[in-house]
Amino acid sequence: MARLSPLEWPVLRQLRSGDSLGRGPAVTSPTTRAVRPRNATADRVVQSICPYCAVGCGQLVYVKDEKVIDIEGDPNSPISRGRLCPKGSASEQLVNAPGRQKQVLYRAPKAKDWQHLDLDTAIDMIADRFIESRRNGWQELDDQGRKLRRTMGIASLGGATLDNEENYLIKKLFTAAGAIQIENQARI
Structure with missing residues (x-):
């Protein structure tokens, strides 16, 4: 020295x-x-929204070589004015976690191992099961012959990370499908 x-x-x-x-x-x-700041070497800055809750705090995502290197609060956000909670501040760890799953995994009933599926196959499986559950749990009339037109085979529990528009669309979808058990985590 x-x-x-x-x-x-x-x-x-x-x-x-x-x-x-x-x-x-x-x-x-x-x-x-x-x-020097750790984000001084970033190639670009992308505006985003924190994924953790429905508040919608603004984030600045710093990208270098197509990899997220830092995430900070957006001072231009009218909601958070540049501040992030501890979970929002840790968003970079969510994105870059080494254990993050990037493929659809499926474990068949009674199987011991997971298998990789392509996204289209997984979505088709979900849609088929949704339709089958709706069909199997459908109630057209009650005991006195009054119209019910509902299904007891489907329920929805939404998360608080969804914004108002997403929750509105989910409510509309499940109501149109005949589900009556539609709840949100924020109300429980």
Whole structure:
């Protein structure tokens, strides 16, 4: 390690620089002067919304070489004004987690192992099961012959990460399908 010159002693730097209170450049170390923001090397900045709750805090996503390197609060967001909660601040870890699943996994009934499926096959399986559950649980009339036109085979539990528009569309979809058990995590 290089020795510190007496001319670089903090008191002498304070007198030379005119930093009489010792709160500015006189007390800044060379290491501190060399520090750069971790997002200074980003290729681009993308505006986004935090995925954790329905508040909709704005985020700035810093991307380098098509990989997320940092996520911060968006100071231009009228909702959060640049602030993020602890979960929102950890969004980068969600995106870059080494254990993050990037393929659809399916485990057949009574099977021990998971298998990879392509997205179209998985969506078709879900749609087929949805239609079958609706058909099997359908109630057209009650005991007195009154119209019910509902299914007891489908229920929906929405999450609080969905915004109002998404919850509105989900409610419309499940109501049109005849489901009556439609709930949201935010109300439970």
